[in-house]
Amino acid sequence: xxxxxxxxxxxxxxxxxxxxxxxxxxxxxxxxxxxxxxxxxxxxxxxxxxxxxxxxxxxxxxxxxxxxxxxxxxxxxxxxxxxxxxxxxxxxx
Numbered sequence: 001x002x003x004x005x006x007x008x009x010x011x012x013x014x015x016x017x018x019x020x021x022x023x024x025x026x027x028x029x030x031x032x033x034x035x036x037x038x039x040x041x042x043x044x045x046x047x048x049x050x051x052x053x054x055x056x057x058x059x060x061x062x063x064x065x066x067x068x069x070x071x072x073x074x075x076x077x078x079x080x081x082x083x084x085x086x087x088x089x090x091x092x093x
Contacts, residue, residue, distance in 0.1 A: 005057045006030045009083035014064070014076065018090040021067035025050070025076055028059040033080040037062060040075045047074065055080075066091045 006028035014023045029035060037050040047069065050062045066074070071093045077086040 004059070006059055009078075009080065009085070011076075011078040011085040011087055013087055014089045018092040019066065020092050021069075022063060022065050023089060024061055024063055026059065026061045027078050029055055029057055029080055029083070031057050031082075033082065036077075036079045038077050038079075039064060040077065042073045042075070044075075050076070 007030055008028070009030060010028040012026040014025045016023060025037065027037065033055060034053070035055040036052045038052075039047040039050060041047055048064070050064060051060075064076070069091055071091050074089050074091060075086050076089060077084065
């Protein structure tokens, strides 16, 4: 998204939250890095890999569709070579 290189790693809160059934997750990485973005249930079980691979520095947005899931709390985790962060999202059907 855009051409500006971010200064810091950032995982934004999904929008909208709560969501039904689609939400967007935005993240920024300030340097080229192997990146994974994964969704987990409240027990820590992997639900879906939204992205896994090399990314160049920049800001990205991924759409998550929870239509096959039940209502509840889910977590999404961004992991790079130098950064990890997890946030909570709520699916409300």
